[in-house]
Amino acid sequence: MLSSGTGRPGRHLPRRDDPIGSLTGGLCERLELRPGLGGTIRAGGRRVDALTFAATVERAAAGLSHRGMCLGDVVGILAPVSPDRFLATYTVMAVGGRALPLSVSSDPRTQRAALEETDARLLLVSADMARAGLDLAERSRVRQVICFGSEPGTTPFDELLRPSPDGNGYSPSRGLFDNGVLGYEDGSGGLLITLYPHSDLMSRFCALRECLDLTAEDVVAVDEEGEEPTRLALVALALWTGACVVAGSGCPAPEGRRVTVRCTPHPERVAAPGARA
Template identity: 75%
Template sequence: MGVGLSSGTGRPGRHLPRRDDPIGSLTGGLCERLRLRSSRPGTLRTAGHRVDALTFAATVEQAAAGLSRRGMCFGDVVGVLAPVSPDRFLATYTVMAVGGRALPLSTASDLDTQCAVLTETDARLLLVSPELAQTALELAERSRVRQIISFGPSLGATPFEDLLQPSPDGNGYSPARGLFDNGILGYEQTSGGLLTTLYPHNDLMARFSELRNLLHLTADDVVAVDERGDEATRVALVALALWTGACVVTGADCPPPEGRQVTVLCAPEPARVAFPYPDSAD
């Protein structure tokens, strides 16, 4: 049975107040905030593709409702197999928006390690980018994963777009209102074996606040994230950029928008490396 929260068209609490901070998850309330903003929203980019922040935030809420209808519950672990890209962040935030625990797999990890961490955390669902769908099928054969959801056409996988379909019974589930015990699971190989670490929502929110005080992001900033660095910090920084209206470029080969430059780097540690031009535009 899915998560039983209610809100939405025709229900109390639909018109939410404007928020400056996430509630429940790192994107909780973001969609409503962006709709109310008079200034332009930010964007997320990868080589050859861009998505505006409002569309991204709305998709997170739609997909979270879709996962709820499919039976995902609070505390469920969901694997994410995708390079650092808008798809990886979309999957991670969607899982957390349902109260789940996202397990972003490093694309540099070998198949045995990926399989071991999926099994150790009892993950039954895997969100995957299409170019890694074959790897996902192999992981499903060797772990407890029973369903694969792909961001593109992939044989043997459910299309991500299926999560975005309207509820047949009019369920108005809204991730924007929940207070969830969610988070991100990290993992590493140690001399004692595989070690998994949960970064709960309060840890992610603490990182969000620290980065806001450290970087003083504005809507004119361009934030660059790639495979380097700490996953929890990367996810908190991208969320901060979305709330601020900044542009996020993902991956090692994604250029900044024309006429702009990268002003904030995520790795090796989050740092401001330049200041945006006053007349920069996305």
């Protein structure tokens, strides 16, 4: 059963530095124009700078479009809270799709039911989830598994980054259509699927911007706890602000710095910007 989102009407008018159409729409251009802004996403010893991340989202979104993904299509994502999970989710929304991030702690039956209920035909997985992703594909309508790595039976994510054969570029305005993120929960009446559209995500983005007042000196920690839509809005806000994101449990802050904002149980400031360890 599909319900509407949480009722946020998205009344906020876009600012010049607001996302366009999706949470990362226009981010690449902003970071290119402001090279000193910085910003990174870190997890498990891996570090991705914000500009590289934003540019990869745009290239991968173009790659999905060239492979026939249509506006409103649902794409499953199986990865722990990490740069891969955020990259996959923002990419799907950037091309006008609906992202369905699966909890790695959900049992395979529930994961499979969520894919079937939403008629997902594509699944993006992290390398450590490749085997589980292939098993899900065998028992669902998923036709292709794209992996952040090179695993037998999957399509490497890097193939999405190849230049367009017809030379067409990418426009973030494609995300102005029916994109968003899907959440699911197993209730007494069966699996409940909830759509959080772009208007809801932008409302969360704007609310977090007002209450947290992030700066480039902040370190934002996100893990498996908390709501997926809020986590996505918070990470996007950090990227737009130039802050550092540490993803996953146990991921340390950069040397000499400390976490200043945590996502769980709800986003809150726990230290002043630029706080030192």
